[in-house]
Amino acid sequence: MALINCPECNAQISDSAFKCPSCAHQVRKPKRSLFGKIVKAVFIIFNIFMLYSVFTGMGASGEVINNAASDAERAGAALGAGMGAMMLGILWVVGDIIIGMLVFLTRPKS
Ligand SMILES: [Zn+2]
Structure with missing residues (x-):
């Protein structure tokens, strides 16, 4: 020193x-510690991944709804897509809160 x-x-x-x-x-x-940098990178990657999942998920379920043979099948696909989107949304929010807290805790201290 x-x-x-x-x-x-x-x-x-x-x-x-x-x-x-x-x-x-x-x-x-x-400076942010190495762990803090990793946490911040994970936070960014997680958000990109969730955004990607939401877009690809919506595209895939839309295809199922359009190709469904019967109304019942269509309704089932729509319901499934809605449930999936809700689950994804909850996962996104919970994940963001957990990782966001870690980002906050590992922030550089002066
Ligand atoms: Zn001084």
């Missing part, structure tokens, strides 16, 4: 400090 001079008040501070203890000048920007 080396000592550097604060650019604001010239006090001797540790080079591992984020803020100068005497004038509170921010010397370095706190």
Whole structure:
């Protein structure tokens, strides 16, 4: 651990400090930990994946509804698609809350 001079008040501070203890000048920007970076990447990938699932899911169920032979089959497919979309929506929200909390907890501290 080396000592550097604060650019604001010239006090001797540790080079591992984020803020100068005497004038509170921010010397370095706190960085997200490796785990925090992974969590943030997972959060982004999860949202892209869910968005993709919703779009492909809607396309696939639309095809089933159009190709259905009977009204009953059509109704079943529509119901199934609705339930699937709801499940997907719940999964999306719950996943976002859990991963979002992890992103919040691993945010860089100053
Ligand atoms: Zn200072």
